[in-house]
Amino acid sequence: xxxxxxxLTCADARTTDAGRTVSLSGWVHRRRDLGxxxxxxxxxxxxxxxxxxxxxxxxxxxxxxxxxxxxxxxxVTGTIATRLAGTENAKLATGEVELRASAIAILSxxxxxxxxxxxxxxxxxxxxxxxxxxxxxxREPLQRRILxxxxxxxxxxxxxxxxxxxxxxxxxxxxxxxxGARDFIVPSRLQPGNVYALPQSPQQxxxxxxxxxxxxxxxxARCFRxxxxxxxxxxxxxxxxxxxxxxxxxxxxxxxxxMAIAVSGAVxxxxxxxxxxxxxxxxREAIDRYGIDKPDLRFGMELHDLADAVRGAGFGIFDxxxxxxxxxxxxxxxGMAAATRKEIDELTELAKKxxxxxxxxxxxxxxxxxxxxxxxxxKAVGEERAAAIAAxxxxxxxxxxxxxxxxxxxxxxxxxxxxxxxxGRLRLADPRVLAYVWVHxxxxxxxxxxxxxxxxxxxxFSGVMAEDEVLLETVSxxxxxxxxxxxxxxxxxxxxxxxxxxxxLGGGSIRFHTREKLSRSxxxxxxxxxxxEAKFSGIxxxxxxxxxxxxxxxxxxxxWAALLTDQTNIREVMAFPKTSSGSDLMLDAPxxxxxxxxxxxxxxxxxRPAKG
RNA sequence: GGACCCGUGGUGUAGCGGCCCAACAUGCCAGCCUGUCACGCUGGAGAUCGCCGGUUCGAAUCCGGUCGGGUCCGCCA
Numbered sequence: 001x002x003x004x005x006x007x008l009t010c011a012d013a014r015t016t017d018a019g020r021t022v023s024l025s026g027w028v029h030r031r032r033d034l035g036x037x038x039x040x041x042x043x044x045x046x047x048x049x050x051x052x053x054x055x056x057x058x059x060x061x062x063x064x065x066x067x068x069x070x071x072x073x074x075x076v077t078g079t080i081a082t083r084l085a086g087t088e089n090a091k092l093a094t095g096e097v098e099l100r101a102s103a104i105a106i107l108s109x110x111x112x113x114x115x116x117x118x119x120x121x122x123x124x125x126x127x128x129x130x131x132x133x134x135x136x137x138x139r140e141p142l143q144r145r146i147l148x149x150x151x152x153x154x155x156x157x158x159x160x161x162x163x164x165x166x167x168x169x170x171x172x173x174x175x176x177x178x179x180g181a182r183d184f185i186v187p188s189r190l191q192p193g194n195v196y197a198l199p200q201s202p203q204q205x206x207x208x209x210x211x212x213x214x215x216x217x218x219x220x221a222r223c224f225r226x227x228x229x230x231x232x233x234x235x236x237x238x239x240x241x242x243x244x245x246x247x248x249x250x251x252x253x254x255x256x257x258x259m260a261i262a263v264s265g266a267v268x269x270x271x272x273x274x275x276x277x278x279x280x281x282x283x284r285e286a287i288d289r290y291g292i293d294k295p296d297l298r299f300g301m302e303l304h305d306l307a308d309a310v311r312g313a314g315f316g317i318f319d320x321x322x323x324x325x326x327x328x329x330x331x332x333x334x335g336m337a338a339a340t341r342k343e344i345d346e347l348t349e350l351a352k353k354x355x356x357x358x359x360x361x362x363x364x365x366x367x368x369x370x371x372x373x374x375x376x377x378x379k380a381v382g383e384e385r386a387a388a389i390a391a392x393x394x395x396x397x398x399x400x401x402x403x404x405x406x407x408x409x410x411x412x413x414x415x416x417x418x419x420x421x422x423x424g425r426l427r428l429a430d431p432r433v434l435a436y437v438w439v440h441x442x443x444x445x446x447x448x449x450x451x452x453x454x455x456x457x458x459x460x461f462s463g464v465m466a467e468d469e470v471l472l473e474t475v476s477x478x479x480x481x482x483x484x485x486x487x488x489x490x491x492x493x494x495x496x497x498x499x500x501x502x503x504x505l506g507g508g509s510i511r512f513h514t515r516e517k518l519s520r521s522x523x524x525x526x527x528x529x530x531x532x533e534a535k536f537s538g539i540x541x542x543x544x545x546x547x548x549x550x551x552x553x554x555x556x557x558x559x560w561a562a563l564l565t566d567q568t569n570i571r572e573v574m575a576f577p578k579t580s581s582g583s584d585l586m587l588d589a590p591x592x593x594x595x596x597x598x599x600x601x602x603x604x605x606x607x608r609p610a611k612g
Numbered sequence: 613g614g615a616c617c618c619g620u621g622g623u624g625u626a627g628c629g630g631c632c633c634a635a636c637a638u639g640c641c642a643g644c645c646u647g648u649c650a651c652g653c654u655g656g657a658g659a660u661c662g663c664c665g666g667u668u669c670g671a672a673u674c675c676g677g678u679c680g681g682g683u684c685c686g687c688c689a
Binding site for chain 1: 683
């Protein structure tokens with residue numbers, strides 16, 4: 001990549017270039033000073049080339065090289081030469097040649113960096129990394145991941161354009177809606193007292209683009225949510241947002257699947273996809289088999305219903321749970337029969353933290369192991385029955401059965417968390433594999449006891465399965481007077497989530513596309529006609545002018561990039577992320593504002609409440 | 613909003629009541645070295661142990677508070 005200041009990048013030189021006089025520019029990666037002979041590893045984004053500076057050959061260049069330090073920026077002119085036999089470096093793409101310097105220009109000197117750039121494995125305090133993010137980005141691991149993310153976004157764009165999707169930008173200054181996550185607010189100077197909100201997603205805009213006849217839209221969209229942060233959540237994040245007209249659920253899923261396969265191949269061609277086509281689970285199946293709606297399918301260790309196995313065994317907790325309409329579920333931790341008391345106590349603690357009331361265990365001795373069957377209920381139900389229960393949980397010789405009894409869902413959810421934990425501890429998941437899985441047929445609503453209304457479990461614009469539309473009724477007969485007994489609670493949404501290796505990549509749905517149906521759904525969610533008019537007048541009105549049936553999805557680009565680069569934290573795939581308290585340590589944001597700026601906006605800041 | 617973990621030369625760690633005006637590695641500085649590639653060898657500089665207060669004859673070490681970072685719960689239509 002020839003430019004005015006260089007003829008080759010630091011990755012280009014080969015033996016076929018031997019004899020050429022060229023200039024290279026880059027950073028000093030490492031310097032090895034042997035006195036009369038100095039070696040400089042010159043680095044740029046593309047690679048590393050060894051520069052040799054010989055005091056006899058080039059005394060001026062040698063004098064400059066003597067004063068050069070790590071991370072100086074140089075332009076080196078010299079001759080590409082094949083290395084002396086036996087001094088080739090197989091670790092470098094350019095390792096068979098070197099640049100024999102005749103002249104060195106220092107383009108920039110550099111202070112000693114707060115951490116070393118040339119050691120990829122060095123662990124550095126994250127606050128320091130964030131303060132000097134531009135230096136951290138210079139290091140190989142972060143640089144590699146940001147490049148991979150670039151390929152991810154590029155592949156997404158290419159695939160969508162090729163398939164006829166139109167890329168449309170939507171505004172960042174929009175209307176605040178009181179639903180869902182907290183909005184980031186932007187005060188309006190032209191209309192003091194009024195505010196814009198930053199979008200939590202382009203949801204309504206993309207539906208309006210369907211009403212506009214765009215047919216297929218996508219966008220790499222920045223989204224904002226003012227909620228507490230996590231390793232997989234930042235206040236601003238990026239979604240692949242797309243919407244399609246005249247589609248049903250299988251159309252969207254088929255496209256996303258085709259797209260995801262192409263994109264995965266472009267970013268991580270060496271990583272096999274577990275199963276094609278992607279497995280599809282109903283939400284119910286996912287909960288029953290994995291205890292979670294984003295199961296990690298890279299390993300089995302599924303949950304088993306133990307109702308039949310424990311019925312009448314004479315163990316009170318189980319009988320009570322079943323009598324109350326609850327569940328008894330178990331799983332088998334392979335090879336953990338020898339688990340110590342302490343390990344089991346830890347797992348019990350974990351299960352309780354996950355909402356379980358307790359944890360029952362049965363260890364089946366492995367071949368050659370001393371002693372018989374052990375477990376917390378062996379005494380109560382007898383060895384034979386305990387063995388049968390463990391077997392029903394999927395345990396064989398040498399395995400540890402773990403059992404939870406609780407109300408519906410709670411039992412599975414608690415055990416599901418144990419499954420994830422154990423899967424990690426026992427290293428059951430192949431880290432190379434990409435296990436995509438669809439989960440669909442979610443319940444549309446869940447009862448919000450606090451506000452006495454139904455709440456969308458995922459997306460309030462989702463439609464419901466055709467056969468469930470009859471359920472969108474209330475016991476009261478008035479859609480504006482919902483109650484927890486309403487049949488609406490049984491309605492399943494036309495909602496589909498895509499999970500990857502136990503992470504929620506994203507979700508989408510087929511939307512309601514008539515004013516009447518959307519409005520009825522809003523009513524169940526507690527929105528009066530007046531509130532609907534105030535909050536959603538745009539989309540409701542639009543649906544009166546001929547809206548096509550449509551649906552789409554939004555996928556988390558940060559999470560996708562993290563998963564494809566083997567990271568568990570999206571900060572590691574973002575160029576300039578914020579801390580868990582929302583600070584940008586490099587720019588020192590957020591920061592105080594000038595009184596004049598506030599005055600212009602018609603704002604006054606309330607005094608910060610003093611801490612007791 | 614809550615719980616837990618961490619904060620010691622530039623960086624990463626050790627030290628966890630007196631043996632410490634703090635140790636090790638690396639980085640940094642200087643000198644030597646013509647085939648190194650994590651170059652090597654020799655020497656040197658560099659820390660009031662995040663901050664404030666308390667306990668104690670004595671605090672990096674114990675206690676309280678505070679600031680910063682991280683993890684988790686709540687939250688995240």
